[in-house]
Amino acid sequence: MTDSQIEEKLQAEEGFKEIKFPKQYGIGRSYVGGDTDKNRLIVRYFIRKSDKRFFAKVFFGAMAQGPPFHAHGGSQAAVLDEAMGLAAWVADKSVVAASITIEYVKMLKLLQVTRVETWIDRIDGRKIWMKAELKDETGIVYSRGTGLYIALPEEKIDKNGFHHELRAQVDE
Incomplete structure (x- = not known):
C-alpha cells in the first residue's frame, strides 16, 4: 500500500468529523499516535456527527510487528486503551485508566488500515x-477492549489545555 493510499483510507468518511490530538499535551506527544514514523502506527480520530460516537482509523505498519507479518498484541492494546480514554474525554469525562482487558479474537495482518469503534458502557459515580x-x-473483529476508567477530580483538570482543546473540537 502506498503512502497516498494509506492517507486516503485514513480520511474522514461522510458524516464523520476528524478530531485532532491537542497540541497542548503535557511535555510530549501521544505514546500511541504521536510517533512520526509512518512505519509504526498512524492514527486518526473521528466523531460520528449523528450520535457523537468516537472512532479511530489506524494503520499498523511494519514496526508494529509481533508475530511475523502480524500486529503485536501490545500495539493493539495501546490503540484500544488510548481510543477508550479519548472517547471518555471527548464525552466530557476527564479520566485515567484503572484497568483494561484486551481480547484478541483474530491475528491482525500488518500494512492495513483498521477501524476502532469506542463507547461508554456505563457510569457509576467516578x-x-x-x-x-x-x-x-x-467488519471482521480482531480485538476488543474493555476498561474501567476513573474520572479525575475537577481540580486536577487543566481547563485551558488538553480537555479544553478536545471539547472545543467536538462542540464546533
Whole structure:
C-alpha cells in the first residue's frame, strides 16, 4: 500500500468529523499516535456527527510487528486503551485508566488500515466503563477492549489545555 493510499483510507468518511490530538499535551506527544514514523502506527480520530460516537482509523505498519507479518498484541492494546480514554474525554469525562482487558479474537495482518469503534458502557459515580472493538474495513473483529476508567477530580483538570482543546473540537 502506498503512502497516498494509506492517507486516503485514513480520511474522514461522510458524516464523520476528524478530531485532532491537542497540541497542548503535557511535555510530549501521544505514546500511541504521536510517533512520526509512518512505519509504526498512524492514527486518526473521528466523531460520528449523528450520535457523537468516537472512532479511530489506524494503520499498523511494519514496526508494529509481533508475530511475523502480524500486529503485536501490545500495539493493539495501546490503540484500544488510548481510543477508550479519548472517547471518555471527548464525552466530557476527564479520566485515567484503572484497568483494561484486551481480547484478541483474530491475528491482525500488518500494512492495513483498521477501524476502532469506542463507547461508554456505563457510569457509576467516578467509575466509567468503556468498550472498544478493532475491526477491518469489512467488519471482521480482531480485538476488543474493555476498561474501567476513573474520572479525575475537577481540580486536577487543566481547563485551558488538553480537555479544553478536545471539547472545543467536538462542540464546533
